[in-house]
Amino acid sequence: MAKRSSQVRSAGHSIALPDPIGFALIGAGLMGAFHARTLVSLPGAALRWVVDVDRDLARRSASLSPDVQAGVEASEAMADPAVQAVVIASPSHTHGDLIKAAAAAGKAIFCEKPLGTSGSEAVEVAESVRGAGVPFQIGFQRRYDAGVARLLEHVRSGALGRVETFRSVTSDPEGPSFEGMKRAAGIFHDTLSHDMDLALAVAGSIAEIRTLGAALTNARFAELGKPDTTVMALRFESGALGVIENRLRNAYGYETVLEVGGSESKGIVRADELDRLTIYRKGRIERTHAPWFLERFAEAYRAELAAFVAALRTGSRPTPGIRQGLAVLAACEAAERSYLTGEPQAPRPVDVQ
Numbered sequence: 001m002a003k004r005s006s007q008v009r010s011a012g013h014s015i016a017l018p019d020p021i022g023f024a025l026i027g028a029g030l031m032g033a034f035h036a037r038t039l040v041s042l043p044g045a046a047l048r049w050v051v052d053v054d055r056d057l058a059r060r061s062a063s064l065s066p067d068v069q070a071g072v073e074a075s076e077a078m079a080d081p082a083v084q085a086v087v088i089a090s091p092s093h094t095h096g097d098l099i100k101a102a103a104a105a106g107k108a109i110f111c112e113k114p115l116g117t118s119g120s121e122a123v124e125v126a127e128s129v130r131g132a133g134v135p136f137q138i139g140f141q142r143r144y145d146a147g148v149a150r151l152l153e154h155v156r157s158g159a160l161g162r163v164e165t166f167r168s169v170t171s172d173p174e175g176p177s178f179e180g181m182k183r184a185a186g187i188f189h190d191t192l193s194h195d196m197d198l199a200l201a202v203a204g205s206i207a208e209i210r211t212l213g214a215a216l217t218n219a220r221f222a223e224l225g226k227p228d229t230t231v232m233a234l235r236f237e238s239g240a241l242g243v244i245e246n247r248l249r250n251a252y253g254y255e256t257v258l259e260v261g262g263s264e265s266k267g268i269v270r271a272d273e274l275d276r277l278t279i280y281r282k283g284r285i286e287r288t289h290a291p292w293f294l295e296r297f298a299e300a301y302r303a304e305l306a307a308f309v310a311a312l313r314t315g316s317r318p319t320p321g322i323r324q325g326l327a328v329l330a331a332c333e334a335a336e337r338s339y340l341t342g343e344p345q346a347p348r349p350v351d352v353q
Contacts, residue, residue, distance in 0.1 A: 023087055038301065048068060048080065049069050055071075058070040058072065095116060115322070115325040117189075135317070136322050137308045138322070143300075168199060171246070174249055178221070187226065199234060209234055209235075212232075228247070228249060230246045231244070232245075253290060254295075256270070271290075
């Protein structure tokens, strides 16, 4: 049977799409391998390539389907006419160059956060995407969690009243070693970005951020300017107030909390149970706790890629897009500056559409 083909125009983007849409996956580590499993089973998508500098990792994910090629060069996959879209799940420092290459190749782009390692690089990346006129979505999967999505809809509809307070918590089960922390982007970019994305989605532009940070799991982290524990106070331009707490070590497992207080009511999303089983013992109650982010947000990760495919198919703008990626990075950098200077900071303005 011949494949159906269509030309869609997505909020100023125009790209020819077959059915199913051919995907190249760049990066086959923990997150990339998860996306590979999604893409081989996602209606409307067909995984064509898996690329990783570790050829064995690429081959492992490519083996999920007989029609997938494995490689070590992203340029080879992007040059393949069977590829119309790219999913970037490689290390953060590679995102900028890969996004620009995919945009130049005319591919639709889904990229895990961040856009780049700095605000200036992210602006260059955004300009390349805008100049190429290709669809783009950044991977802030929490928006696609069922509970978070419902809470955001309550915010948008005004069901909570005027937003007055915002609170978000992200705690990882175990932080990196000192050598790992030297290589890592740090808590302000690897962890905080998801909380900042939701802060902006819930309460709008941020006027001021005040950050306290400490190196509690390893005192040497302070030498790197990279705390493992942070608390931020936010003042939004609307007048609403917020608090974000991040920890790189949480003794009992992965934890996220989202709380929005409105003038009429309050919404809280907290889903840390791995399953619905509760064991009642003498003197205590036991529940199985989600050990890590993939277990907690498995369905959200699948839903965001499904939404990306649907946006390409219907010609709508993928969301969250390039501007949100820039706004989140600007807010994270402001939080980091506040930690380093001890002074409140305002995010730099974002002027790329």
